[in-house]
Amino acid sequence: MGDDERLMQEHGRSVMAAARELQARRTLVVAEARAERRRGRRLRDVAVAARDRNLDLSWRLWSLMALPEPPSTIPLSWDVPRAASERLETAFVAAEECAEACAAALPGTDGEVRRTLASISGVAAFAAGCGRAGDPDSRRALSLCVRVIESNASLLDGLGRTTGGALAASSTRRCAEECTRALAASYLDAED
């Protein structure tokens, strides 16, 4: 092997070593950049949450008439505080719609699906009836409605994937959601 060839090989090895070193540094820089981006996203989330909280508190203060002017921005997550009676009314309407949707889905079904739909429809119709009549068992009826719907969750999931059952399944979920909100509001109302 001549001197030129040896020099070329040494040069090649040094270039390879430099490339490896640069690759290692690149990996470090990329990892640091990713960590910075993650930190940036966390800080942005904290900032957004703080802004929303600030706005939420400002709106609450305004609704309590502690601020002369309403805040200029409405946070996306802000929900106007509603009275328990209003929540109850919404829940009774949702129960009525649920009863109707489940009853409408009965034709064309049989077996377990038919029995379950009739059962949920009956419970929801009863809850809606209690609401209309101002029955003292109204809250019990709403609670029962939620429990019966939740106990049939897996069947309703299956029903929700069918053409004829999607509306009924959807209305049961909405009903359970509204009933739960109404009950939560009524507990807090009773505490006040």
Next chain:
Amino acid sequence: MPEFDAAVRSELLFRAVNERIFEIGASEAGALEILCECGEESCISTVIIPVRDYERLRLDSSRFVVCEGHELADIERVVERTPEYLVVEKTGKAPEAVVHGLAERTVP
């Protein structure tokens, strides 16, 4: 065990709900999935019962359909036993409380 008044109140609530289920789901040869009519307010057990059997049972206001083990020996006795459910009949002062409770209900 629930107190007497609370038990009767729960039973009547379940009975009233089942009446609605019957109105909505009854068909000639089918079966219904009704709620257990026991005295435990938190119960959400269900009973599958042929429509014909439920029609017969509901004629007597002192009889209730409950799951096995949900009967309350102090205020009712088992008058019918099937693999799916029990039929209990109110005893002592319970039938009177049931009639009173039914009369008080604002939602039929």
